Amino acid sequence: MNSKKDGFFKDVWDVARLIPKGRVTSYGAIAKYLGSPGAARMVGWAMNACSASQEPVPAQRVVNRIGMLSGKSHFQGHNLMQELLESEGVKVENNQVVEFEKLFWDPMVELGL
DNA sequence: TTGCTGACCGACG
DNA sequence: CCGTCGGCCAGCA
Numbered sequence: 001m002n003s004k005k006d007g008f009f010k011d012v013w014d015v016a017r018l019i020p021k022g023r024v025t026s027y028g029a030i031a032k033y034l035g036s037p038g039a040a041r042m043v044g045w046a047m048n049a050c051s052a053s054q055e056p057v058p059a060q061r062v063v064n065r066i067g068m069l070s071g072k073s074h075f076q077g078h079n080l081m082q083e084l085l086e087s088e089g090v091k092v093e094n095n096q097v098v099e100f101e102k103l104f105w106d107p108m109v110e111l112g113l
Numbered sequence: 114t115t116g117c118t119g120a121c122c123g124a125c126g
Numbered sequence: 127c128c129g130t131c132g133g134c135c136a137g138c139a
Contacts, residue, residue: 026121026122027120027121027122028121028122028123031121031122037122038121038122038123039121040121040122041118041119041120041121041122042119042121043120043121044119044120044121045118045119045120045121046120047120048119048120059120062120063120064120064121064122065121065122065123069120070120070121071120072120073120074120075120
C-alpha cells in the first residue's frame with residue numbers, strides 16, 4: 001500500500017526521479033544505493049519497465065558507467081534520449097555524455113547514503 | 114516448477 | 127589493447 005516497497009523497480013524509478021535536472025547517474029550507482037552493487041542489470045530492467053509507470057521516469061538521466069547512452073535504443077525515438085539530455089543542458093556526443101564525470105550524480109553522496 | 118533473458122559491471126587472459 | 131565470462135535480481139514461457 002505505500003509507495004516504495006512495491007518492488008525493486010519502484011525504488012529505481014524513485015531514485016531516477018530524484019536526479020536533478022542537468023545531471024546524470026549510472027546504473028551501478030543506483031544499484032549500489034539500493035543495496036545491490038551487482039544488480040546494475042536490474043536497474044536497466046527497471047528502466048525497461050519504467051514505461052509501465054504512470055508517471056514519467058527520467059530514464060535518459062540514467063546511463064552506464066562510462067556515460068554512454070546504452071539505453072537510447074530503447075526509447076520511443078531513436079535520438080529522443082539525447083534530445084532530452086541536451087534539452088536539460090547535458091551535452092551528448094556520439095551517444096556519450098560530455099563531461100560525464102562532472103555531471104555525474106551519485107545518490108549515495110547527494111542523498112547522503 | 115525450471116530456465117532464459119536483460120538498457121550492466123568488474124575481472125581475467 | 128581487446129574479447130570473453132560470471133554475477134546480480136526480477137519477470138515471463
